[in-house]
Amino acid sequence: xxxxxxxxxxxxxxxxxxxxxxxxxxxxxxxxxxxxxxxxxxxxxxxxxxxxxxxxxxxxxxxxxxxxxxxxxxxxxxxxxxxxxxxxxxxxxxxxxxxxxxxxxxxxxxxxxxxxxxxxxxxxxxxxxxxxxxxxxxxxxxxxxxxxxxxxxxxxxxxxxxxxxxxxxxxxxxxxxxxxxxxxxxxxxxxxxxxxxxxxxxxxxxxxxxxxxxxxxxxxxxxxxxxxxxxxxxxxxxxxxxxxxxxxxxxxxxxxxxxxxxxxxxxxxxxxxxxxxxxxxxxxxxxxxxxxxxxxxxxxxxxxxxxxxxxxxxxxxxxxxxxxxxxxxxxxxxxxxxxxxxxxxxxxxxxxxxxxxxxxxxxxxxxxxxxxxxxxxxxxxxxxxxxxxxxxxxxxxxxxxxxxxxxxxxxxxxxxxxxxxxxxxxxxxxxxxxx
Amino acid sequence: xxxxxxxxxxxxxxxxxxxxxxxxxxxxxxxxxxxxxxxxxxxxxxxxxxxxxxxxxxxxxxxxxxxxxxxxxxxxxxxxxxxxxxxxxxxxxxxxxxxxxxxxxxxxxxxxxxxxxxxxxxxxxxxxxxxxxxxxxxxxxxxxxxxxxxxxxxxxxxxxxxxxxxxxxxxxxxxxxxxxxxxxxxxxxxxxxxxxxxxxxxxxxxxxxxxxxxxxxxxxxxxxxxxxxxxxxxxxxxxxxxxxxxxxxxxxxxxx
Ligand SMILES: Nc1ncnc2c1ncn2[C@@H]1O[C@H](COP(=O)(O)OP(=O)(O)O)[C@@H](O)[C@H]1O
Ligand SMILES: [Mg+2]
Numbered sequence: 001x002x003x004x005x006x007x008x009x010x011x012x013x014x015x016x017x018x019x020x021x022x023x024x025x026x027x028x029x030x031x032x033x034x035x036x037x038x039x040x041x042x043x044x045x046x047x048x049x050x051x052x053x054x055x056x057x058x059x060x061x062x063x064x065x066x067x068x069x070x071x072x073x074x075x076x077x078x079x080x081x082x083x084x085x086x087x088x089x090x091x092x093x094x095x096x097x098x099x100x101x102x103x104x105x106x107x108x109x110x111x112x113x114x115x116x117x118x119x120x121x122x123x124x125x126x127x128x129x130x131x132x133x134x135x136x137x138x139x140x141x142x143x144x145x146x147x148x149x150x151x152x153x154x155x156x157x158x159x160x161x162x163x164x165x166x167x168x169x170x171x172x173x174x175x176x177x178x179x180x181x182x183x184x185x186x187x188x189x190x191x192x193x194x195x196x197x198x199x200x201x202x203x204x205x206x207x208x209x210x211x212x213x214x215x216x217x218x219x220x221x222x223x224x225x226x227x228x229x230x231x232x233x234x235x236x237x238x239x240x241x242x243x244x245x246x247x248x249x250x251x252x253x254x255x256x257x258x259x260x261x262x263x264x265x266x267x268x269x270x271x272x273x274x275x276x277x278x279x280x281x282x283x284x285x286x287x288x289x290x291x292x293x294x295x296x297x298x299x300x301x302x303x304x305x306x307x308x309x310x311x312x313x314x315x316x317x318x319x320x321x322x323x324x325x326x327x328x329x330x331x332x333x334x335x336x337x338x339x340x341x342x343x344x345x346x347x348x349x350x351x352x353x354x355x356x357x358x359x360x361x362x363x364x365x366x367x368x369x370x371x372x373x374x375x376x377x378x379x380x381x382x383x384x385x386x387x388x389x390x391x392x393x394x395x396x397x398x399x400x401x402x403x404x405x406x407x408x409x410x411x412x413x414x415x416x417x418x419x420x421x422x423x424x425x426x427x428x429x430x431x432x433x434x435x
Numbered sequence: 436x437x438x439x440x441x442x443x444x445x446x447x448x449x450x451x452x453x454x455x456x457x458x459x460x461x462x463x464x465x466x467x468x469x470x471x472x473x474x475x476x477x478x479x480x481x482x483x484x485x486x487x488x489x490x491x492x493x494x495x496x497x498x499x500x501x502x503x504x505x506x507x508x509x510x511x512x513x514x515x516x517x518x519x520x521x522x523x524x525x526x527x528x529x530x531x532x533x534x535x536x537x538x539x540x541x542x543x544x545x546x547x548x549x550x551x552x553x554x555x556x557x558x559x560x561x562x563x564x565x566x567x568x569x570x571x572x573x574x575x576x577x578x579x580x581x582x583x584x585x586x587x588x589x590x591x592x593x594x595x596x597x598x599x600x601x602x603x604x605x606x607x608x609x610x611x612x613x614x615x616x617x618x619x620x621x622x623x624x625x626x627x628x629x630x631x632x633x634x635x636x637x638x639x640x641x642x643x644x645x646x647x648x649x650x651x652x653x654x655x656x657x658x659x660x661x662x663x664x665x666x667x668x669x670x671x672x673x674x675x676x677x678x679x680x681x682x683x684x685x686x687x688x689x690x691x
Contacts, residue, residue, distance in 0.1 A: 378486065383523040383577075386483050387537035387593065388511035388544065397536065401527025401576075 012040070015068060016147060026123040032131050036146035043140040052138070055321045055353050056263055056292055061235045064177050066207055069093035069150065072174040076100050079170050080199055080227075083414040086168040087112050089153045093173055094180035096151045104165060109158045112167055115183055116151035126154070129187050133213045133241040135267030135296070142239040142265070145181040145211040152183035152210075157192035159217070166195045166412060175204015175231065184212040188220035190245070195223040197415060201258065205233040212240045216248035218272055223251045225415060229422075230258035232287075238264045246272030246301075253410050254281040255419060256291040257426070263292035263321075270297070270304040270332075281310040282406040284426055285318035292321040299332040299362075308339040311406050313399055314350035323355040326369070330361040339369040344376070344402050346395075396427040436461050436632050437482075437601055441493035444474075444481050451477045453657035454493070459601075462629040466643055466668060467636045469654035470676045475636045476520050478654070479605040482634075483517035484510050497601065511537075512544035514600030518590035518607045520636075525577040530589070533577050534559065534596055541597065562595040566622050583610045591622035598626065603634045608642040620645030640672035 016037050023030065045062065046053040074092050079100065081088075089112070090100035096114040103112060111118065111125075119126045136142045153169045171182045188194055200208055208230060216222055230236045236259045244250055256262050268277050283291035297306045312320035322341040343352035356369040376398050384394035403423055410416040437459040444452040451474045459465050469475055481488050482495060484507035495502040502510060525533070539549045563570065566588050578586050587607050594602055607619050623633060623646050635646055643651070643665065651667040653660045655676055661667065 377523075379523045380525045382485055382507060383519070383525065384528075384533070384537075385506070385508040386485075386511055386517055386519075387533070387597065388508050388540040389536050390508050390540060391506070393536065393540070394508070397528055397533075398525070401525065404527055 011065075012037075012144075019068070019148060025119060026127060028127045029119065029123070029130065033147045036131070036143045040140050040143035040147060043138060043143060046140055052294065052323075055323075056261070056290070058261070061207060061261065064205070064207075066179040067177050069095065069178045069180045070174075070176065071095065074100065074172055074174065079172060080201070080418070082166055082168050082197060082412075083418065084166065086166045086197075087163075088168045088170070089114065090170045090172065091151055091153075091182050093178060094150050094152070094171070094182045100170075106163060106165075107161050110161055110163060111154060111156040112163075113154050114151055115149075115154040115185055118154045125156070126185075129156070129185055129213070129215065130183075131213070133215060133243045134269060135241040135298075136239045136265055139239055139265055141209045141237040142211050145183060145209050145239065148179070148181045149183035149211070150181070152185065153198075155184075155186045155194065155196065157188050157194055159189040160191040161189075162193035164195075166197055169196065169198045171198070171200050171208070171210060173202030173204075173206045173208055173231070173234065175202060175206050175234075177205055179207040179209065182208070182210045184210065186212070186214045186222070188216050188222055188248075190217035191219045192217065193221040195412060197225040197227065197412070199227045199229065200236060200238070201229045202231045202234055204231055206231070207235045207237065209236075210238045212238070214240065214242045214250065216242070216244045216250055216275075218245040218247060220245065220248045222249070223253075223411065225253045225410065225412065226255065226264070227415075227419070228254075228256045228258055228262055228264070230262060232258065232260065234259045236262040236264075240264060240266040242266070242268035242277065244268065244270050244272060244275040244277060247274040248272065249276045251278045252280070254279065254293070256281070256283040256285075256293075257422065259289065261290045261292070263290075263294070265294040267296045268298065268306070270299050270306065271301060273301045274303045275301065276305040278306070279308045279310070280406055280409045281308070281322075282403055283310075283312035283314075283320050284403065284423070285312065285320060286315040286426075288317045288319075290319045290321070293323070295322075295324040297324075297326050297337065299326070299328040299335045299337060302332055303334045304332060305336040306338070308341075309406065309409075310341045311403065312343045312352055313346065313403055314343065314352060315346040317347070317349045319351045319353070321353045321355075322371075323353075323357070324369070325357045325359065326367055328360045328362050328365050328367065333362050333364045335362060335365040335367070337365070337367045341371040342402075343373040344399065345373065346376070346399065392428070399427055400424065436498055437634070438496040439493070440495075442478075442481070442490065442495065443492035444477055445489045445491055446477065446487065450491070451657050452481070455657075455659060457652065457659070459632045459634060461632055462627075463650065464623075464627065464633040464635060464646060464648045466646075466648040466651045467634065467654050468638065468640075468651065468668060468671055471638070473654045474657045475654055476605055479517055479520070479603045479634075479636060482603055483507060483515065508540065509544070511597075511599075512541050516594050516597060516599035516602040518587075518594055518602065518604040520605040520609070522578045522581075522586040522590055524579045524581075526579050528577050529574055530577050531559070531573040534593060537593070537597060558596060562592055565595055565625055566592045567618050568592050584612070584615045587611060588615065588618060591619050595622050595626065600630060601632045601634075602626070603636065605636045606638055607635075608637050608639065616642060617645060640668045643668045
């Protein structure tokens with residue numbers, strides 16, 4: 001037998017060639033894909049020698065032979081609802097599922113739609129906003145998403161418009177070692193206001209590599225919730241880019257509960273005076289799950305405020321990583337930037353890596369960071385038990401109290417209540433009588 | 436109901452209690468007085484089942500059961516209560532939720548269904564009035580940001596709601612003004628009954644003006660140096676603990 005020449009040493013190259021050949025779309029978008037793929041090839045698969053990937057072990061993912069996404073039926077009943085009227089966009093394996101989606105009446109000129117469909121009907125609008133935000137340029141999976149995305153949500157609110165009804169985006173994957181790349185594009189023009197809930201979930205084993213781009217004009221307000229409940233064997237490698245104009249307010253609640261390895265890289269550029277960005281992250285991990293956040297807040301203009309609260313609850317051999325950078329540019333005077341990471345270890349084998357970093361190039365700023373990692377307070381546990389509460393329940397109550405601080409910041413009541421139930425289920429705790 | 440026999444306890448290899456004998460019958464109130472560091476809290480904690488204490492000799496029986504074999508929550512379910520000298524702050528756990536969890540844990544242990552919501556509310560309100568506690572404290576996290584007096588009041592409130600058969604109060608009077616002290620005493624006196632026993636640990640005689648004990652014991656350096664009736668407390672108030680101490684210099688400081 002003659003040796004088979006490895007024509008496509010990189011299996012992605014073959015996949016991309018095939019993918020690109022079958023698409024009929026705007027030349028500008030096709031070019032974006034090609035450039036992104038070239039970037040991915042240049043960056044290569046991350047290794048642990050790279051500082052940004054030092055704590056993220058991708059070997060289990062790398063060992064898989066990933067497939068392109070397929071169409072698969074999903075029962076409506078298997079998908080979460082917000083238990084309140086919502087605009088609902090469902091994507092299965094990164095593809096729009098109109099039958100499972102439901103859009104309600106919305107103000108004129110508001111766009112809440114499938115990104116793929118919008119690319120067909122209003123391609124210029126997509127071209128104008130797609131992949132336009134800075135940040136995460138060195139992130140290979142963001143490049144992969146830009147090359148391979150098929151669909152996702154496009155939310156565009158014109159100036160001064162508030163959409164009070166929450167926008168619920170559900171991305172479900174059906175496994176089979178597929179790689180899915182949902183894309184979310186959100187544009188809030190000056191003074192616009194929206195509440196968005198994005199859920200990532202699925203079954204079986206797969207890679208979900210989503211990218212969300214959140215652009216806020218001056219005075220815009222965004223409440224964004226990312227609920228990551230991927231299947232236990234899934235991989236999640238996501239990117240979020242945020243750009244904020246003057247006096248805009250972004251509140252991002254990030255829950256990470258699923259997947260064997262889940263990492264989100266987030267980069268926010270506070271690009272207008274007085275912009276404010278709050279990140280509220282909660283990771284619940286057990287078995288050998290890894291929950292990983294890499295955050296960079298870029299203060300580019302004066303009087304910006306940013307707050308990061310990241311918490312993790314780690315059981316068994318679970319691990320959390322928090323790498324948070326606050327970067328204050330010379331011009332960004334009167335910046336107020338805070339960052340805390342708190343980790344609760346429920347087992348001796350659990351491990352939390354916290355790496356808070358500050359780079360402050362302006363002189364008149366308030367910046368602070370703190371990080372703590374510890375076990376449950378034995379005095380508190382004894383106090384509860386001394387009143388008759390059993391050991392398991394006492395521990396669950398204390399964990400709940402720790403995590404609930406994070407959930408309590410969520411203003412969207414039905415979602416908060418659902419997440420509180422999720423937390424209680426994970427802790428085998430009956431909280432219904434407590435409120 | 437509570438029998439302590441020849442109890443020796445060490446903490447980190449140091450003997451703190453050096454042979455305590457104490458019998459408390461139903462309906463009785465016993466007071467333990469003694470200088471700082473004499474081992475009063477150690478005794479209270481060992482009764483409640485706190486970790487970190489090693490019983491090297493002796494036993495504690497509660498209604499005939501070997502108390503030292505029971506987990507702390509089982510002791511509580513059996514009807515034991517400790518009012519902590521230093522109540523613990525538990526951020527994020529609301530006082531009311533905590534109390535209800537405790538009441539239901541005890542009920543479950545006894546094979547009873549969870550408490551009816553209305554009955555619980557009525558009980559809580561009645562007991563709150565007894566200890567003159569503000570309703571807002573129910574919603575607050577357990578002891579979080581409470582003043583010293585509020586914490587002690589909360590201990591008595593919990594006791595009044597849980598209605599234990601035997602309660603140990605560890606310096607519940609310390610740091611309280613006279614009004615708060617009376618509230619604590621009212622809480623205890625309201626629960627006094629022929630079936631209940633109390634062990635009241637105090638540093639000062641004045642609490643015993645309001646909770647009149649049947650017996651007073653003086654604990655010095657890990658031993659009961661003397662036992663007597665309620666008049667013993669008055670005597671101690673005048674003379675201090677110096678008479679009982681093997682290390683007079685230390686006792687003099689402690690009695691100041
Ligand atoms: N958990 C502990 N760790 C170390 N030493 C302790 C501990 N508890 C008590 N002790 C020591 O035991 C002695 C008695 O303390 P304690 O029982 O608190 O006395 P009291 O309540 O009478 O003031 C003291 O010398 C104290 O330092
Ligand atoms: Mg003490």
